[in-house]
Amino acid sequence: MAIKQTIIRGGLESLYFSGAHIVFRPFVGGVGAILTLHHVRPPRPDRFQPNRSLEVTPQFLARLVRGLRRSGLEFIGLDEMHRRMVERDFKRRFVCLTFDDAYRDTLRWAYPVLKDAAVPFAIYVPTSFPDRLGELWWLALEAVIARNNRIGLAIDGRDRKFDCGTVVEKKTLYHELYWWLRQRSTEAEMRDIVRRLAAFYQVDVAAFCAELCMDWNELAQLAADPLVTIGAHTVNHPILRRLPKDAARSEMDLSRSVIEAALGAGPVHLCYPFGDRAASAAREFQLAAELGFKTAVTTRPGVLFAAHRQCTTALPRIAVNGDYQRLRYLRVLLSGAATALSNGFRRVDAA
Numbered sequence: 001m002a003i004k005q006t007i008i009r010g011g012l013e014s015l016y017f018s019g020a021h022i023v024f025r026p027f028v029g030g031v032g033a034i035l036t037l038h039h040v041r042p043p044r045p046d047r048f049q050p051n052r053s054l055e056v057t058p059q060f061l062a063r064l065v066r067g068l069r070r071s072g073l074e075f076i077g078l079d080e081m082h083r084r085m086v087e088r089d090f091k092r093r094f095v096c097l098t099f100d101d102a103y104r105d106t107l108r109w110a111y112p113v114l115k116d117a118a119v120p121f122a123i124y125v126p127t128s129f130p131d132r133l134g135e136l137w138w139l140a141l142e143a144v145i146a147r148n149n150r151i152g153l154a155i156d157g158r159d160r161k162f163d164c165g166t167v168v169e170k171k172t173l174y175h176e177l178y179w180w181l182r183q184r185s186t187e188a189e190m191r192d193i194v195r196r197l198a199a200f201y202q203v204d205v206a207a208f209c210a211e212l213c214m215d216w217n218e219l220a221q222l223a224a225d226p227l228v229t230i231g232a233h234t235v236n237h238p239i240l241r242r243l244p245k246d247a248a249r250s251e252m253d254l255s256r257s258v259i260e261a262a263l264g265a266g267p268v269h270l271c272y273p274f275g276d277r278a279a280s281a282a283r284e285f286q287l288a289a290e291l292g293f294k295t296a297v298t299t300r301p302g303v304l305f306a307a308h309r310q311c312t313t314a315l316p317r318i319a320v321n322g323d324y325q326r327l328r329y330l331r332v333l334l335s336g337a338a339t340a341l342s343n344g345f346r347r348v349d350a351a
């Protein structure tokens with residue numbers, strides 16, 4: 001998920017207007033950055049869009065590309081990023097674009113913009129999505145809340161009822177249930193709760209995958225373009241940290257084999273699902289390194305420093321947040337000032 005909105009709301013405007021990021025720049029600016037994107041598509045009118053921060057418009061993506069190029073940043077692919085890190089080739093600050101989850105809108109809306117501008121980019125594929133076995137449980141939860149005014153759920157053995165008739169109630173409930181689900185002790189327990197909830201309120205969990213995610217033919221189309229790097233994103237998109245170690249390792253390893261079988265080349269770059277501290281940490285970073293991935297990315301916020309060459313399977317990224325589709329917000333994030341503040345000025349965070 002994105003950087004905590006509180007940090008952005010509390011810090012970004014003031015950082016921008018105070019010019020603090022210019023003062024910080026030599027210290028925190030780093031050698032480059034990796035950006036996280038999810039959906040790229042035209043805006044939708046619905047007022048209840050709890051995952052709105054995960055999407056930007058094609059127009060914003062085009063402006064982003066132009067704006068970053070004008071600022072002197074060079075767009076490079078993940079292989080080149082890895083080479084520069086390892087060889088300490090930091091002549092020019094660089095930026096890598098990464099798209100998580102292999103949504104169909106990456107092909108339909110992002111690809112034409114990036115192809116036109118000759119911008120390399122990576123797509124991280126959870127293989128169960130093109131295999132049509134994926135559970136986009138966060139969207140099933142959104143649909144249940146969107147379509148009902150009141151929902152019931154057993155929480156800690158007690159039957160609870162929640163009002164969700166208004167947009168505000170829906171947003172609050174979504175946020176609470178999302179994080180409650182994320183905190184279940186096992187992946188199986190969390191998925192079972194969502195499955196039962198979806199079945200009861202007649203939401204088809206499997207439908208999101210077929211509707212929103214690319215199939216293997218669509219992915220092959222993109223993979224054939226030298227601009228595109230296909231990366232691994234596990235098989236089932238689980239919270240790796242709450243899986244037993246062997247299961248976490250298989251999720252990473254198997255997804256690589258499946259992609260190799262489907263597209264002809266095994267990925268050397270990995271993305272941890274959800275990618276925050278609660279979802280992936282030292283054990284996962286170690287596993288990815290042992291499995292031979294050249295790089296692996298988190299969603300911990302930050303720019304890249306030369307020191308990240310010591311831990312290329314624990315790289316931070318900067319989320320392009322759909323709630324803040326203005327270039328100046330992104331410039332502040334890329335300056336490293338906002339993320340340095342939220343990281344307590346710690347540059348490398350691989351624990």
Ligand SMILES: [Zn+2]
Nearest residue numbers: 100101273274
């Ligand atoms: Zn993902």
